Amino acid sequence: MLKKLILIISVAGVFLSGFSLTEARAQRGSAGQDEVAPQPVADPFEPFNQAMLSFNLKLDEYVLHPVASGYAAVLPLGARQGVGRFFYNINTAPRLGNKLLQMKLGGAGREFSRFVINTTIGGLGFFDVADSWFGLEASHADFGQTLAQYGISPGPYLVLPFFGPSTVRDAVGFSVDGAMQPMNYLLPTYPEIIAARGGWVMGSAVNFRSLNPELFENVDRFSVDLYGAVQDGYLQQRERIIQDAIAGE
Numbered sequence: 001m002l003k004k005l006i007l008i009i010s011v012a013g014v015f016l017s018g019f020s021l022t023e024a025r026a027q028r029g030s031a032g033q034d035e036v037a038p039q040p041v042a043d044p045f046e047p048f049n050q051a052m053l054s055f056n057l058k059l060d061e062y063v064l065h066p067v068a069s070g071y072a073a074v075l076p077l078g079a080r081q082g083v084g085r086f087f088y089n090i091n092t093a094p095r096l097g098n099k100l101l102q103m104k105l106g107g108a109g110r111e112f113s114r115f116v117i118n119t120t121i122g123g124l125g126f127f128d129v130a131d132s133w134f135g136l137e138a139s140h141a142d143f144g145q146t147l148a149q150y151g152i153s154p155g156p157y158l159v160l161p162f163f164g165p166s167t168v169r170d171a172v173g174f175s176v177d178g179a180m181q182p183m184n185y186l187l188p189t190y191p192e193i194i195a196a197r198g199g200w201v202m203g204s205a206v207n208f209r210s211l212n213p214e215l216f217e218n219v220d221r222f223s224v225d226l227y228g229a230v231q232d233g234y235l236q237q238r239e240r241i242i243q244d245a246i247a248g249e
Helices: 002-017 021-028 044-074 077-090 092-101 105-120 143-149 166-181 190-211 221-249
Strands: 159-160 165-166
Touching: 002 165, 021 190, 044 077, 044 159, 044 165, 044 190, 077 105, 077 190, 092 105, 092 143, 092 166, 143 166, 143 221, 159 166, 165 221
Parallel strands: none
Antiparallel strands: 159 165
């Protein structure tokens, strides 16, 4: 039950961020690892959080899932998996930047090498030849991890519209990660930046949802304390990823 709920909360994050924690786990091949018990997190925003959780679930039910189903009907599975790798590849800058901020120079070097290899001989990232040919495995890094590494506490639990479960620290981290995107500085006007960012986010979300068509199957039978289960699942998953990042390269 808990792993299904972790997947449920992750899809909301992919809608806004373009690369969810669930995708990070899949890229690293670590989905089978046990969750780590999180430190208690305050929840003074519970009424707002409850409303946002309901909104995000309805958004998936009425918008994201129907669009993703139509998309899956016209694009084969292998092609959609390649699209997912492409979106991961073009999101290299925040991962690279955070590896450097965390002083993980080896990890930063791998991120840069993966980007160069997959963008060139990997067809812009549609094929992960950096992993399959050179053994350079995919990883995940974000500014929330960076803040945690330097001792910043998570702050209150927070559920954001579209983005989904988070904490105050990780919401700030998400904003900083967005500022690291090169498109913010390469496109000439703010409307073009918004359009490009929105297209990328929507494309990534629809593609991810199409690869997980049964993500919300039977969710109603967990609804006795869905909010609490989602909160616990997110915090456990997030704590494990942060501890992996602190211990890793």
